Amino acid sequence: MHELAICQSLLDQARQIADHHHASGIERIIVQIGPLSGVEEPLLAQAFLIARSASGFPDAELEIETSPIRVHCHQCRTTSEARTNALLCGTCQSWQVDLISGDEMILKSMVLSEQPAQLIEAG
Ligand SMILES: [Zn+2]
Structure with a gap:
């Protein structure tokens, strides 16, 4: 597992x-x-x-925090949050983005x- x-x-x-x-x-x-x-x-x-x-x-307890998916856009050069099923720029909807965090x-x-x-x- x-x-x-x-x-x-x-x-x-x-x-x-x-x-x-x-x-x-x-x-x-x-x-x-x-x-x-x-x-x-x-x-x-x-x-x-x-x-x-x-x-x-x-006795240790586990606490899980979920971090957001953040992408940097090559088109409009902004950083925005994206959804799990659609890695698109939140500003201009371009797919030419780099994953900054989320994995x-x-x-x-x-x-x-x-x-x-x-x-x-x-x-
Ligand atoms: Zn963009």
Whole structure:
């Protein structure tokens, strides 16, 4: 399962950050996922439950934020948001666009178990 491998590497990354900050555990992991990343959010959430129990952070929660699809247009040279099923410029409807964001899957931030809890910006 694709999503399980993603969760495992996500938790590995989170563990390194937690170790670096000498945290006792991880409360929450916040990820940002673009609609074009190919990651299915429900499957990711499900896989996370499996991965976290093996990771040593059984109480960690996953929070998923969806990032917008943004394109840069070669015709009118603006940057706009596009829909998943139509990668067109939002200003002039041209299809000659470059994808700027929307296909990423990043560990955005996490909340570590500490006294007091601390929000770490990861990205
Ligand atoms: Zn345009």
